[in-house]
Amino acid sequence: MLEVTGIEKRYRGRTILKNVSFRANPGECIGIVGGNGCGKTTLLSILAGIRKPDRGSIRIDGQEALGRHRLLEEKIAYVPQENPLIPELTAFDNYRLWFRGKRREMERDLECGVGRVLGVDRFLKTQAGRLSGGEKKRLSIAAALSGRADILILDEPGAAxxxxxxxxxxxxIRSYVKAGGTVLLTSHEMGEIGACTTLYVLKDGVLVPTEAGLSARELIQRF
Incomplete structure (x- = not known):
């Protein structure tokens, strides 16, 4: 279980996040929507341990996670909107670079694990710079999940x-949630928003639940 309480963040005199709190359970897909620049990426990067909040608490299965990088790496897989791949290297070399485990574990992952499920095994010899946007995203997700994380955080996974x-x-995403994983994503895509079990709106730094009965299309039109 992921419990976020009272997260606040200021940047250059501006409050980006104000007392952000929510809970995400196993088997849930939490969606966060909001306008560009509203703080969605900042929030996700804090949850992944990339940035530090000015105050607040992040607990995973009852344990405080802020400042505990080993716990965050073990429990959370983070896929930013911009992929971290090195374009000159092949998909295989990028996967080996980012894979959290031994060589044999990586080979097994490509044979029957998340790498195989996402089809990474089909383009291993291709330079990352020549991959399609979808292939880059699948490779990034597979590499992020190599640590067998319980929580998958995705920043605009379907963008472009x-x-x-x-x-x-x-x-x-649906199969990951069905298997008991927790997904937290930001999106402007109707399909992704429609797959979420719980939706929040981030506006003026405040995170609030969406109105009951509001459709994915209506949410997108608002932002």
Whole structure:
């Protein structure tokens, strides 16, 4: 279980996040929507341990996670909107670089694990710079999940992808949640928003639950 309490963050005199609190249980997909620049990426990067909040608490299965990088790495897989791949290296070399485990574990992952499920095994010899947007995203997700994390955090996973790639990512998100994982994502995509079990709106630094009965299309139109 992920419990976020009272997260606040200021940047250059501006309050980006104000007392952000929510809970995410196993088997849930939590969606956060909001306008560009509202603080969604800042919030996700704090949850992943990339940035520090000015105050607040992040507890995972009852344990305080802020400042405990080993716990965050073990429990959370974070896929930013911009992929971290090195374009000159092949997909295989990028996977080996980011994979959290031994070589044999990586090979097994490509044979029957998340790497195989996401189809990474089909383009291993291709330079990362020549991969499609969907292939880069799948490779980034597979590498992030190599640590067998319980919580998957995705920042705009379907952004700039074609319809087929969006559906492939969405299919994996659903299977991850069905298997008992927790997903937290930001999105402007109707399909991804529709797959969420709980939705929040982040506006003026405040995170609030969405109105009952509000459709994914209506949410997108508001932002």
């Amino acid at each position: 992808l074609d319809l087929e790639a969006k559906e492939q990512i969405l299919t994996y």
